[in-house]
Amino acid sequence: MVAVLTALWPxxxxxxxxxxxxxxxxxxxxxxxxxxxAFAGVRFVAFQRLQRLSPWLFALxxxxxxxxxxxxxxxxxxxxxxxxxxxIVEVVIDDWGRLAEGIFASARLLATGYFLGAAVGxxxxxxxxxxxxxxxxxxxxxxFIGPLPATAWLPLAFFVFPSSFSASxxxxxxxxxxxxxxxxxxxxxxxxxxxxxxxRTLGATQRFLVLKVAIPAAMPHVFVxxxxxxxxxxxxxxxxxxxxxxxxxGWYLQWAQGWAAYANMYAALLLMAFLCxxxxxxxFRLRDRxxxxxxxxxxx
Amino acid sequence: xxxxxxxxxxxxxxxxxxxxxxxxxDLEGQPLPVLDRxxxxxxxxxxxxxxxPSGCGKSTLLRLVAGLDTPTAGSLLAEGREIEAPDPSRVxxxxxxxxxxxxxxxxxVALGLEARGLLRTHGGRIEDALRLVGLTGFANAYPHQLSGxxxxxxxxxxxxxxxxxxxxxxxxxxxxxxxxxxxxxxxxVSLWQRSRFTALMVTHDVExxxxxxxxxxxxxxRPARVKAEVVNSQPYPRHxxxxxxxxxxxxxxGQLGLxxxx
Numbered sequence: 001m002v003a004v005l006t007a008l009w010p011x012x013x014x015x016x017x018x019x020x021x022x023x024x025x026x027x028x029x030x031x032x033x034x035x036x037x038a039f040a041g042v043r044f045v046a047f048q049r050l051q052r053l054s055p056w057l058f059a060l061x062x063x064x065x066x067x068x069x070x071x072x073x074x075x076x077x078x079x080x081x082x083x084x085x086x087x088i089v090e091v092v093i094d095d096w097g098r099l100a101e102g103i104f105a106s107a108r109l110l111a112t113g114y115f116l117g118a119a120v121g122x123x124x125x126x127x128x129x130x131x132x133x134x135x136x137x138x139x140x141x142x143x144f145i146g147p148l149p150a151t152a153w154l155p156l157a158f159f160v161f162p163s164s165f166s167a168s169x170x171x172x173x174x175x176x177x178x179x180x181x182x183x184x185x186x187x188x189x190x191x192x193x194x195x196x197x198x199x200r201t202l203g204a205t206q207r208f209l210v211l212k213v214a215i216p217a218a219m220p221h222v223f224v225x226x227x228x229x230x231x232x233x234x235x236x237x238x239x240x241x242x243x244x245x246x247x248x249x250g251w252y253l254q255w256a257q258g259w260a261a262y263a264n265m266y267a268a269l270l271l272m273a274f275l276c277x278x279x280x281x282x283x284f285r286l287r288d289r290x291x292x293x294x295x296x297x298x299x300x
Numbered sequence: 301x302x303x304x305x306x307x308x309x310x311x312x313x314x315x316x317x318x319x320x321x322x323x324x325x326d327l328e329g330q331p332l333p334v335l336d337r338x339x340x341x342x343x344x345x346x347x348x349x350x351x352x353p354s355g356c357g358k359s360t361l362l363r364l365v366a367g368l369d370t371p372t373a374g375s376l377l378a379e380g381r382e383i384e385a386p387d388p389s390r391v392x393x394x395x396x397x398x399x400x401x402x403x404x405x406x407x408x409v410a411l412g413l414e415a416r417g418l419l420r421t422h423g424g425r426i427e428d429a430l431r432l433v434g435l436t437g438f439a440n441a442y443p444h445q446l447s448g449x450x451x452x453x454x455x456x457x458x459x460x461x462x463x464x465x466x467x468x469x470x471x472x473x474x475x476x477x478x479x480x481x482x483x484x485x486x487x488x489v490s491l492w493q494r495s496r497f498t499a500l501m502v503t504h505d506v507e508x509x510x511x512x513x514x515x516x517x518x519x520x521x522r523p524a525r526v527k528a529e530v531v532n533s534q535p536y537p538r539h540x541x542x543x544x545x546x547x548x549x550x551x552x553x554g555q556l557g558l559x560x561x562x
Binding site: 198199201202204205212213216217219291293294 | 366367368386387388390391392394396398400401402403411412414415416442443444458462
């Protein structure tokens, strides 16, 4: 495997050397680094992890080579819509300021909305799961309004709220809150009654039963809710940014498309993918830490 | 350390009185009687076993004693006072160890102290209880890492750490393999001998009842009534092959209507 990797990597940059120097040099440098690492892997254990990744690296190299070939070299795909990889690199370098601004704006909006929604959803879920009275009043509202996609509120939210920023926070919180509420509720409702019996015979108060029995026992469900809520919040974030807030990566996408700057669009998409995937990874890491007692966790 | 716990309890077991206790469940609008006028007097530090066919309502009786449910009729008294709610002086060890999977063994054992806010003042008891059941090395393990026997011992430690006056055992060894079970029976006896709490155990195993208890109450089919009482005053440790033991076992099987099968 190492031999194949080493033999094939250096081939690629040579083919597109003439087209865009910068990209080719970067590829070449990466290839060289990988080749060195591959050789180092024979000697040093630290580099052996890289060997496990080599099939993927190889596939990625093939993908970039094919992309390069059909766009920049052979021109098989219509140009404004499908730029070559080096055009995207160019955008990321040249338009860095605006992209960073977009990432910052998106992250701020998402974080505010998500934490608000998750917190309200969690508390509501525990309340419904624990108290009959809360269940009686909140459950019908939840059933009626919850399944409505948060984006359906968009027109209303934008004129009810004083700013499009606060309206978007409301929408993201709504999209996050629903799955978190339902799953927290079901988590609390599923707690084995034997857990309560044990705690009660040991002298537990109601407060102890909620905080130390019901909530920890419901945590695996809560995390499913948080995961689903995060996915929902991404969708709402992008829509809200496209339609209301004049900032963020969603807005950048729309703006780039308006100017037929497709390379910029791909760059924003790529960054968005990194952002979303990174956040999901973060959530899973948090879960792995908090729920290390569980058997058979799904690795993200 | 172990002695410290034990001396604490010396003859501190509570008395338990059941007066004409009846209980029925509501099954689709129809009352389903499970207990029929059960009366029982358990003395301080006594070990009493309730023996009966499965599904006869033994576990229901224990839930009433624990204060988890209230009887349809009759009254239950611990130390002469009506049992109205669960109290940490009466601790239950269920058939299923029901450890909290999100807590380590140590913090499972700490549960009762934590619930009552005694963790800071009585935290030392946790290590004592773990030592008592031989789980010191597993204090930081999570329940899913324990074997069935170890989990049940952890559940026992969780009960003992509260210094119970009445230990309620609901088929505590029911789910263990026969070898672990025999070892745990001996451990239970020595725990009880050292700590001198009052013990009320439910079981459907005749030998187990006779090995552990000073008195075996034989219950009938549902609705459960007290059918007979067999006293075993043999000293501990008792041996299954002892002629008197074999005689008692025959007597109990007879009470259960199984003498021919035996």
